[in-house]
Amino acid sequence: MTLFAVVGHTARTDGSFSINDLPGSGGRMDVLCRCVNASLFLSHELRRDVDCCLILCGEPAGPKTIRFSGSSVRSLSPDERSAAALIKKVIDTPCGSTFREAAPGVFIRKGGLEQIIAEHAFAVLDENGTDIRTAADFPAAFLLSDHLNFTEQEEGLIRDSPRFSVGPRCLHADHTITLVNNELDRRACAWR
């Protein structure tokens, strides 16, 4: 199972955001919705062996983590509004520090980066890392930041994690996920 986790530094942590204004009222929730799409969608099916965790760090109740599970999520379409509607549906569900399924295949808990890095050995996706094409192997979990850099405190938490890069340009988080999924697809299929 592959896991992508994305830190949403300003992503709203209650349901007061508007599906019609994900960048503004959602605190760049649009970035995170595109990461769900890039993590889970193949052309006419879902990647059943991939999960995507959104680490929401914005106002007023953060941090919270929402997990989309490719193996069990339902009612998810590729457009941004579809992922956003599921986030809005689950985000105010009362929860503690363990994941609670609040919609089919969509789980929520309190807690953010500190919790999740204690549970997974992450590869950090970063433009200064080792080229994923030449890497001998990776962890099964990949950590990314949204449109903002990791904070100094976050950098402290991931200081010892291996770093991988997808190419010479600085890309959006969702584009980076697409490139990692492709590299994993190629290796899994021993493609050409």
Place this chain on the structure above:
Amino acid sequence: MTLFAVVGHTARTDGSFSINDLPGSGGRMDVLCRCVNASLFLSHELRRDVDCCLILCGEPAGPKTIRFSGSSVRSLSPDERSAAALIKKVIDTPCGSTFREAAPGVFIRKGGLEQIIAEHAFAVLDENGTDIRTAADFPAAFLLSDHLNFTEQEEGLIRDSPRFSVGPRCLHADHTITLVNNELDRRACAWR
């Protein structure tokens, strides 16, 4: 200059679609909006050397082609609604068979695939093509289909075009564009 052109088989060709329902009322306009994003966006800038043409073939006035020019487009954000708002703004602009600039960096004309393939030597992106990583060279223009396969008539028009593939799985058009841009970035930078 790199050009991506995407055939939107059901994409609405007047401004009557709702920005709040791109998949339904827009005839899967969401797919095309994501292709604009994948074609033009780097992390905090636009790809100024890339254009993206959307070939809209749906009701009621198709085909029309809308061209987003990375070198001159303005007011474009990465979210689907932003590209959709620009499409909606220009789509009813009176036009003929040559491109007319209807918003900064956004051009429109009547005509579809037949017109554009007479102007560019396209590589068709197709899961049965040559692996882009091993290809010696490509044309500078890439043609993709939306969520539907090329029709028999379209296949007739592109019968002699070279075909390239991005990997072993069947992917969304926007994910495919991201992978091609990455391959071109790597070659342009002689990366690693």
